[in-house]
Amino acid sequence: MKLKQDRSMILFNIISYSILASFSLLCVIPFWLILSGSFSSETSVIREGYGILPREFSMNAYEELFRSGDTIGRAYVVTICLTVTGTLLGLFLQTMAAYVLQRKDFKYANTMAFLIYFTTLFGGGLIPWYILMVRYLHLKDSYLAMLVPPLVSSWNIILLKNFMKSIPAEITESAKIDGAGDFLIYRKLILPLSVPGLATVGLFMALGYWNDWYLCNLFITTPEKYNLQSLLFNVLKKAEFLQSSFAGLVTTEYYDPPKETIKLATAVIVTGPIIFLYPFVQKYFVKGLTIGAVKG
Amino acid sequence: MSLLIALLLAAFAFSACGGKGKDTADIGGEPTEGAAGKPSEQADETADPTEKPLEEAELIWYLVGDPHADQAMVDEELNKKFKEDLNATVKLNFTTWTEWQSKYNLLLVSGETVDMIFASTWADFSKYAKMGAFQDLSGMLPEYAPKTWAEVPREDWESATFDGKIFAVPCTNPEFTPNGWFYREDLRKKYNLPEIKDVASMEAYLDGIKKNCPDMIPIEQGLEIPSLFRWSNRYEPIAGREDDLVQVKSYDTPRDVIIYPFTDEYVEFCKMTQEWAEKGYWSKDILSSKTAAGDALKAGKCAVAQMNPATAYGYFSNFEKEHPDWEGGYFPFSRLKGYSIANSPMNNGMAVPKSAVNPERSLMALDLLRNDTEYYRLSWFGIQGYHWDLSDDGTEIVVPAKGQDPIKNKGFWTTSWGWANYKLNLENVTTWEGKTALVQEFMDQQRPNYLSDVKIDTTPVKTEEAAIKQVQQKYSSVLFMGLAPDVDKAIEEYRDQLKKAGIDQYFEEIRKQLFAYYDEKGIE
Numbered sequence: 001m002k003l004k005q006d007r008s009m010i011l012f013n014i015i016s017y018s019i020l021a022s023f024s025l026l027c028v029i030p031f032w033l034i035l036s037g038s039f040s041s042e043t044s045v046i047r048e049g050y051g052i053l054p055r056e057f058s059m060n061a062y063e064e065l066f067r068s069g070d071t072i073g074r075a076y077v078v079t080i081c082l083t084v085t086g087t088l089l090g091l092f093l094q095t096m097a098a099y100v101l102q103r104k105d106f107k108y109a110n111t112m113a114f115l116i117y118f119t120t121l122f123g124g125g126l127i128p129w130y131i132l133m134v135r136y137l138h139l140k141d142s143y144l145a146m147l148v149p150p151l152v153s154s155w156n157i158i159l160l161k162n163f164m165k166s167i168p169a170e171i172t173e174s175a176k177i178d179g180a181g182d183f184l185i186y187r188k189l190i191l192p193l194s195v196p197g198l199a200t201v202g203l204f205m206a207l208g209y210w211n212d213w214y215l216c217n218l219f220i221t222t223p224e225k226y227n228l229q230s231l232l233f234n235v236l237k238k239a240e241f242l243q244s245s246f247a248g249l250v251t252t253e254y255y256d257p258p259k260e261t262i263k264l265a266t267a268v269i270v271t272g273p274i275i276f277l278y279p280f281v282q283k284y285f286v287k288g289l290t291i292g293a294v295k296g
Numbered sequence: 297m298s299l300l301i302a303l304l305l306a307a308f309a310f311s312a313c314g315g316k317g318k319d320t321a322d323i324g325g326e327p328t329e330g331a332a333g334k335p336s337e338q339a340d341e342t343a344d345p346t347e348k349p350l351e352e353a354e355l356i357w358y359l360v361g362d363p364h365a366d367q368a369m370v371d372e373e374l375n376k377k378f379k380e381d382l383n384a385t386v387k388l389n390f391t392t393w394t395e396w397q398s399k400y401n402l403l404l405v406s407g408e409t410v411d412m413i414f415a416s417t418w419a420d421f422s423k424y425a426k427m428g429a430f431q432d433l434s435g436m437l438p439e440y441a442p443k444t445w446a447e448v449p450r451e452d453w454e455s456a457t458f459d460g461k462i463f464a465v466p467c468t469n470p471e472f473t474p475n476g477w478f479y480r481e482d483l484r485k486k487y488n489l490p491e492i493k494d495v496a497s498m499e500a501y502l503d504g505i506k507k508n509c510p511d512m513i514p515i516e517q518g519l520e521i522p523s524l525f526r527w528s529n530r531y532e533p534i535a536g537r538e539d540d541l542v543q544v545k546s547y548d549t550p551r552d553v554i555i556y557p558f559t560d561e562y563v564e565f566c567k568m569t570q571e572w573a574e575k576g577y578w579s580k581d582i583l584s585s586k587t588a589a590g591d592a593l594k595a596g597k598c599a600v601a602q603m604n605p606a607t608a609y610g611y612f613s614n615f616e617k618e619h620p621d622w623e624g625g626y627f628p629f630s631r632l633k634g635y636s637i638a639n640s641p642m643n644n645g646m647a648v649p650k651s652a653v654n655p656e657r658s659l660m661a662l663d664l665l666r667n668d669t670e671y672y673r674l675s676w677f678g679i680q681g682y683h684w685d686l687s688d689d690g691t692e693i694v695v696p697a698k699g700q701d702p703i704k705n706k707g708f709w710t711t712s713w714g715w716a717n718y719k720l721n722l723e724n725v726t727t728w729e730g731k732t733a734l735v736q737e738f739m740d741q742q743r744p745n746y747l748s749d750v751k752i753d754t755t756p757v758k759t760e761e762a763a764i765k766q767v768q769q770k771y772s773s774v775l776f777m778g779l780a781p782d783v784d785k786a787i788e789e790y791r792d793q794l795k796k797a798g799i800d801q802y803f804e805e806i807r808k809q810l811f812a813y814y815d816e817k818g819i820e
Contacts, residue, residue, distance in 0.1 A: 046595040047595055126398075126402070131406045135408065140408070217392065217395055217399070221389040223368075237395075238361075238392075
């Protein structure tokens with residue numbers, strides 16, 4: 001049923017739509033320039049800069065990126081597997097921890113929460129952590145080196161714990177009376193009710209895994225195991241090196257520095273999947289915003 | 297619950313599995329000779345230390361840079377040969393260029409098993425050698441790398457020696473890497489501009505380009521200007537630290553050390569660049585330009601790009617291929633000084649970290665790579681018949697081999713600089729033919745390099761150094777590119793700030809270390 005719109009409503013609509021539209025344009029235009037630039041030829045970008053439409057259409061940048069055969073394809077597979085496995089496993093572990101911590105009848109809840117929080121206050125630094133990973137856990141050049149460090153974070157546990165606290169404790173109690181074990185309660189009752197929280201934390205974790213290049217760079221030495229971001233970052237860093245003062249000291253005859261358009265194509269390849277994924281997860285965000293609002 | 301514990305245990309078990317492979321290398325790699333450090337029992341050098349059959353070993357080596365896409369292919373071939381000759385395989389790992397300095401540091405400091413690693417003056421070789429990160433090779437070299445030991449001249453070993461101990465094997469590749477200008481020679485001829493041989497003729501060239509080519513800008517990046525200043529005034533950098541404010545005033549007066557922003561020449565130069573900026577030789581926003589000068593040059597947008605000779609050769613070849621109607625010219629700044637200086641032999645080398653388990657085998661492998669033609673060509677150029685072929689006269693290589701698609705197969709190259717040996721090197725047929733003449737010029741003008749082997753340790757003044765770098769970042773580019781509105785005032789501020797940052801203490805410390813080095817070497 002369409003409400004009759006009076007003058008002020010129309011005015012309000014016009015103003016708000018135009019503000020939102022201009023704001024959205026501000027966000028979209030840079031990305032659009034990257035997209036169009038990635039489809040342009042190198043010389044046109046250097047001579048004339050970026051444009052809304054490619055001045056000289058060319059698939060050169062993408063061809064070069066994908067020419068290295070299956071390197072990018074493989075890196076894609078590595079990253080996707082890591083993201084999916086890491087997010088699922090991490091959610092599993094973290095929600096279990098959160099579930100236990102929010103149970104009021106768990107005697108040591110406060111102590112455990114404190115201990116978990118305590119570990120975030122200080123750290124040993126890069127070198128001790130590296131020594132731990134490489135010499136004691138033997139994770140050098142292993143997929144686990146990329147999977148394990150971001151798996152469980154105390155911040156996420158606390159976030160999930162607080163989210164689960166908003167679920168009425170009566171549900172758990174009545175399930176217990178009916179004779180359900182803890183794992184069943186967790187699996188069948190608490191998890192489905194925490195979907196917005198799961199989506200939020202899950203998205204953060206997925207983004208973290210997707211964007212990570214540091215772990216790969218530090219620990220992986222076999223090119224087959226490189227993940228996507230690390231591979232593409234290497235390409236850019238090589239160009240930076242060639243422009244630095246070191247380049248004057250080394251023979252760079254055969255080094256072909258990546259060109260502007262390749263950097264643009266890189267950006268598109270990397271953000272593309274995220275842009276596709278986001279609309280699917282969006283509805284959970286919206287639900288999550290309002291779910292705790294109205295009680296009773 | 298128990299499922300959980302089982303999962304956790306499984307995860308840890310798998311991680312332990314990942315480590316097992318490495319452990320066998322540790323155990324199986326026990327050196328057959330405990331001869332490290334002990335003098336060889338037989339006096340003659342040709343004695344083969346491998347009379348006992350060698351145990352199998354896997355050597356873990358690290359190089360800087362990125363692996364080539366075909367690296368695995370070449371590694372397989374190399375390892376076939378290594379297995380035959382030494383019963384060992386070499387696993388080449390690369391640090392990539394991302395964060396390579398911190399990774400290099402981690403490799404050495406964490407005590408990870410590394411049998412051999414690339415070492416160089418620009419990879420802080422002296423710092424790590426002093427720290428004790430490398431093993432002393434003096435005892436092992438004559439026995440396990442006899443060819444290298446005999447071939448490399450005594451002065452080269454000097455550059456890798458600290459406290460009488462040799463910490464690395466330098467490469468044998470006299471390298472001349474002066475800064476220089478690569479410029480559009482065809483434009484110079486077209487507009488009858490004078491030949492480039494000093495600052496005045498450079499100015500004339502820039503002026504000519506500016507007036508005659510409205511859609512080009514003479515200078516794109518601005519790296520050229522600070523080095524032009526240093527080279528035209530004939531300053532010598534200490535220990536290869538080109539960007540440092542402390543320089544030696546001239547090659548012939550080693551003890552005359554200056555801080556260049558405080559000189560009159562600096563004021564003159566900055567005023568000149570201010571004129572140049574006003575005339576429009578570069579754009580006003582040059583400081584934020586991210587385009588590489590080389591790329592702009594190739595796209596026809598600018599006329600000059602700074603580069604060392606090696607990179608210039610690449611540009612000559614590129615012009616021949618892509619812009620046959622253009623002509624490139626190269627002016628090395630060594631002509632401004634009238635002499636050239638070879639890089640330190642430790643510009644590229646290989647060192648053995650403390651954590652190595654197979655130093656002797658690694659040295660033997662290095663000996664092969666450096667001196668055996670087949671090993672050298674395989675590790676530098678790739679697989680003969682696929683990546684390259686010998687040219688008809690046998691002195692050069694053709695890349696890629698006949699019958700290969702040059703677009704898909706661009707040949708092979710890798711950061712094998714650590715074992716460079718110019719005697720075994722083969723030039724590519726497409727290399728610019730002027731290269732030999734240029735290298736000859738450098739060798740003719742060569743003077744001994746007494747400055748880049750100096751090892752300067754700035755730890756006692758590292759706070760001053762950091763503060764000075766900050767001040768330098770703020771003022772230096774602006775002044776060099778002539779973008780400061782009032783040059784005298786800006787220079788005064790710059791000098792003032794430097795004094796506050798502690799330039800005097802910094803200067804004193806460097807001078808002290810430099811003079812101590814001179815005294816040791818007997819340089820007046």
